[in-house]
Amino acid sequence: MIPPGYHPTDRKRSWGRLPRGLQYVAEPTFHDEIPRLAQAAGAAEMSVLAIGLGRSYGDSGLNLGQAAIDMRRVDRVMAFDWTTGVIRAEAGLSLSDLITRVAPHGWFPPTTPGTRFVTLGGAVANDVHGKNHHRAGSIGVSVRRLGLWRSDRGLIEISPTEEPDLFAATIGGLGLTGLIQWVELQLVPIASTHLDQENIAFGGLDEFFALADESAQSHEHTVSWIDCASRGASLGRGIFSRANWRTDGRRDLHDDAKGITFPIDLPGFALNPLSLKLFNTVYYGRQKSKPALQDLHYEQVFYPLDAIFGWNRLYGAGGFYQYQCVIPPETARDAVAELLDAISRSGQGSFLAVLKTFGDVVSPGLLSFPRPGVTLALDFANRGDAAHMLMARLDDIVLAAGGRLYPAKDGRMPPVLFKAGYPEWSRFARQVDPACSSSFWRRIHHG
Structure with a gap:
């Protein structure tokens, strides 16, 4: 039975476009509609989940076969x-x-x-x-x-x-x-909508960690792009970006209508070890040649990919997985090197690999992902068993290093890795609303 106020659709997908399936979706305009819709789902013996703009990469924002309340119009x-x-x-x-x-x-x-x-x-x-x-x-x-x-x-x-x-x-x-x-x-x-950003090329992980330590004191915003196709002496090379807000009083805003649209799903053969290595080599060289210090709008610093509408189609019609882990400081150097080596050897590297250090500001959240250490995030095209075998190998490295994965980016994390990485999970489970669920939670908690 379809709950009143809902309609069936298979068009609500995660950003990675995995997994896929039917959901029963309601689209309220006012927040006082939400209790009635949630109760209607319960009367139809369905769990319910609030969903938004679909930028979670895996199944944490999906409730396949069940009810979902699309909150996008409840936006005042x-x-x-x-x-x-x-x-x-x-x-x-x-x-x-x-x-x-x-x-x-x-x-x-x-x-x-x-x-x-x-x-x-x-x-x-x-x-x-x-x-x-x-x-x-x-x-x-x-x-x-x-x-x-x-x-x-x-x-x-x-x-x-x-x-x-x-x-x-x-x-x-x-x-x-x-x-x-x-x-x-x-x-x-x-005091401005612009930032001063400095880009610094580094040749390996030791240089990255030195830059990260130095920049944490001098810059509010830091992140690195990593060439995940490099090996040997070049393993872990990349571009370190650090930025601070300017104080010039400018107040210009972004425009959501501006950007380019990625028109098609790339064919699977377009993403191969040769094209990945070529892209990473060219990108590294181009970034090295740019001016070291730039005056940039916040849109360019924080949201460069938002200017490419539908960039997730880059990975083809089969979708993709994002893999993001955090490794504690005491094991970070060796574990990150081992992760990058495994990725490079697999030939399944990413165009968009990011490496960053987290600080020690503690979140109140029981399942909050960040912790002191280093986080590595990258995308893998859905190549079936080959991709799953690689990610299973990465799981072993993360688990041995005492790290964890980010549920918002996950579509296949094993329950054992989730429970090891989030020791407060059972305390969290006691607070779960009996009417709420998600594809992620059923997979992790009951899988």
Whole structure:
């Protein structure tokens, strides 16, 4: 039975376009519609999950065969104090729209992931982080209050001091502790919408770690692109980028209508060891030749891929997996080298490999991904058994190093790796709303 207010569709997919299947989707406009829709799903013996702009890469934002409430139209700003930078907004508001509302007043999100096309509720549910993690931590650090609807309690307000256990489970809780209706967030002041960014080529991992240590003290935003096709003496070479906000008073904003569209799914043969090595070699050379210091708009610093609409089609019609891990400091150097060597030898490297250090700002979230150490993120085209065998090898390295994977990016993590990486998972499970579930949670918790 299809619940009232829902329609069946197989067009709601993750950004990696894996896995795929039918969901029953409702699309409310006002947050007071949400309880009725959630109850209708329950009456039809379906679990429910709030979904947003579909930028989770795997199955954490999917509820295949079950009900999903699309929050994108529940997107109003409820209150904004432009003198203190405190904003309260409905969960469906995108970071893109949030920025256009607050940046003219000299405010910006406290941290931002690599895309602005995420909802505020999704950002909290995945406890997103950005290039400034070593300074600001994840977004959960700046969340003041949440409005959460639960099937067993109705609409409640939670904060670090009110219902602290439920608040801790909801930050990074993958939408499983209830339906987030609104978020109250502390923004940060900016004196310009531009940053000074410096790009520095490095020849290997030792140089990367030295740059990361040096830059953590001098720069708010740091990240590195890694040539994951290199081997031998060049293993771990890349481009280190570090940036600070300018103070020149400019207030120009991004334009979501500007960009280019990736027109087709690339054929599978286009991604091969030769093309990957060629791309990485050319990209490394081009980045080395650019001016070391550039005055860039925040759109260029934080969201370069947002200018390519549908860039996920680069990996072909079969979709792709993103693999993002974090390794603690004491094992990071050797484990990252082992990961990069395994990837390079497999011939399944990525165009978009990122390496970054996390700081020690602790998130309140029980399932928050960032921890002190180094995070490596890269994409693998879905090549069936070959891709799964490679990722299983990477899992072994991560597990042995005491690391963990990012659920927001995951579509195939083994339950044993999840439970080893998130020792608070059983404490979290006690806070899961009995009406909520996801394809990820069923795979991890019951698989």
